[in-house]
Amino acid sequence: MIPTVLTNINIVDATRQDPLTNAAIVIREGSIHDIISRDSVPKMRDAKIVDLDGAWVIPGLIDTHNHMVSPLAPFYFPKEPIIDRYIRQGRETMDALQVGFTSLRVVGAPDFSDVAWKQAFESGLYTGPRLFVAGHALAPTAGHGQGMRCSVESDGSEGFRKLVREQIQGGADFIKVVMTGGVMGACWDDPDHAHLMDDELAAIFDVAKARGYQVAAHAASPETVKTAVLGGAYTIEHGYTLDEEAVQLMADNGTYYNPTFCITHLIPQAAVSEYHKSYVEEWPLQDDLHQRANERRPEHVEGFKMALEYGVRIASGCDAGPLKDTGLLEIELLVQNGMEPMEAIKAATLHGAAVCEMQDKIGSIEVGKLADLLVLEKNPAENIHNIRTVRMVLKGGIVVHDSDG
Ligand SMILES: [Zn+2]
Known part of the structure; x- marks a missing residue:
């Protein structure tokens, strides 16, 4: 599986006090391999780079x-x-x-x-x-x-x-x-x-x-x-x-x-x-x-x-x-x-x-966890109804829903 990089994103999750803005997530073999600034995404051969244009990323819901x-x-x-x-x-x-x-x-x-x-x-x-x-x-x-x-x-x-x-x-x-x-x-x-x-x-x-x-x-x-x-x-x-x-x-x-x-x-x-x-x-x-x-x-x-x-x-x-x-x-x-x-x-x-006794694998956006991610148009920490602004869903690094088709 080639690595995927979700870039130009803001990360909201319970392990962070404030959103991590202008970030990128590197996904390898279904897991979160790295979390970096969007400006320091390395040149990777054979990687799929997905520019999400300032979208908000939270862990997959449970x-x-x-x-x-x-x-x-x-x-x-x-x-x-x-x-x-x-x-x-x-x-x-x-x-x-x-x-x-x-x-x-x-x-x-x-x-x-x-x-x-x-x-x-x-x-x-x-x-x-x-x-x-x-x-x-x-x-x-x-x-x-x-x-x-x-x-x-x-x-x-x-x-x-x-x-x-x-x-x-x-x-x-x-x-x-x-x-x-x-x-x-x-x-x-x-x-x-x-x-x-x-x-x-x-x-x-x-x-x-x-x-x-x-x-x-x-x-x-x-x-x-x-x-x-x-x-x-x-x-x-x-x-x-x-x-x-x-x-x-x-x-x-x-x-x-x-x-x-x-x-x-x-x-x-x-x-x-x-x-x-x-x-x-x-x-x-x-x-x-x-x-x-x-x-x-x-x-x-x-x-x-x-x-x-x-x-x-x-x-x-x-x-x-x-x-x-x-x-x-x-x-x-x-x-x-x-x-x-x-x-x-x-x-x-x-x-x-x-x-679900899976706290080592899911539930937050941290290096080493599975890439179960929900990409939203708007920040749900500002208004909870924004959890409905779904753009993309990833399970284990695989895109299982993409509203852009
Ligand atoms: Zn019941």
Whole structure:
């Protein structure tokens, strides 16, 4: 592969206080080989020089909580056969790559379809994002996610030991556990209720730890967040309600927090930007879910603000779909709810990489890392909506999207 030089660029990423202006990136064998001034690009024979005319380059985006397609698929597409859904998972993740998501963490999908697509993308059969996958989410009988087909159910410690082992055998990269109810569910599926008992949780954490797998905990209430952090959860998903003790524990333990704002914000009452407004028009929620989302929203935002104040490490995960829309909306919602744009970029890049246990390879623009890069017309640190001004996407140094054709 001949080296590529992206020149005449400004670099924005979480490892730099200020943008690195008038720069150039030298890419060799898919990795960032050098970062230099545009004025000192050496004469290289057989190199491809790409003059980007003052464009802004950030690391490829990473969404750390999704199911490849909206988990509400059975609601939006009630007659969709499961095979068609597997195929749509591939289509929608490939579309997400086109807007800049070079990596995704999938927190539950049917029948190891996430593992299959991961292999299809890794082998080069199709061009898609890097996937970091859970297999199925683990839930009890009458747990959250019934009918969404992203989880498998069991009961008792023996049952959950077996489920963890089966996910490992099926090719999971981490374990996803559904500790509580959720916002998008039946009336008996209450986010304030703990669904797993202590022995069941202990079984999950013990097997995962013994086998060297991290646990992502869907935990919606302060008490279950505390139990998850103390049990060794690597990430907290949702945390719709938090208290100071829960937030302090996350900060002290370096636990990553995925607020998944899309769940309580994909309704007209929360829509501020034109992108958000057109999304809710296209994808309306059924009345009961709409009401549940609206009721939960104020507490959700309050908990997030507390997490910000305590310095909790926050990642960006939308939990909704299509990812090409909701992945970007989630990053914008972090800002809408009080995060600085640069911190939101950090959530969707550097922190996302750590959540995917790939911090040595992706998440920032540094020499030695993979050249997963998003080239934008405008600076996203100035206005977060500028993440939509996509000009070019590179994954492992290969141009996978170029708006100039
Ligand atoms: Zn989810």
